[in-house]
Amino acid sequence: MNGEVFELELADNSTAKELLLIVPDRFTMRDLHQNEKYYDLPQSLPIHEEQVNRIETGDVMLYGKNTFVIFYQSVTTDYSYTRIGHIRAAEKLADQLGNDEVVVERVD
Secondary structure, three states: OOOOOOOEEEOOOHHHHHHHHHOOOEEEEEEEOOOEEEEEOOOOOOOOOEEOOEEOOOEEEEEOOOEEEEEOOOEEOOOEEEEEEEEOOHHHHHHHHOOOOEEEEOOO
16 A cells, blocks of 8 residues: 555455455555545445444455445444454554555555
């Protein structure tokens, strides 16, 4: 993300597996609420929504059926999400992502 490499540890569910099949190799995420970046995927993914109550820095979620979200700040929430995974070494995310758009490139 923006030239910095982060490792995503995927959840063991069909949402995470399908994400790998459809996410573009390069895409731009927009900022929302100064705590998350989001990207609307080109198609819907399977959902396993749960009300999470608290989201931690580095959590990667699916909102609805096709909105891919990376949280760079911890936050409490009443919204429901499907877990996709968690970014390791997430303490650097806020500094790296800031409040602007971020370019994400997939590295396998």
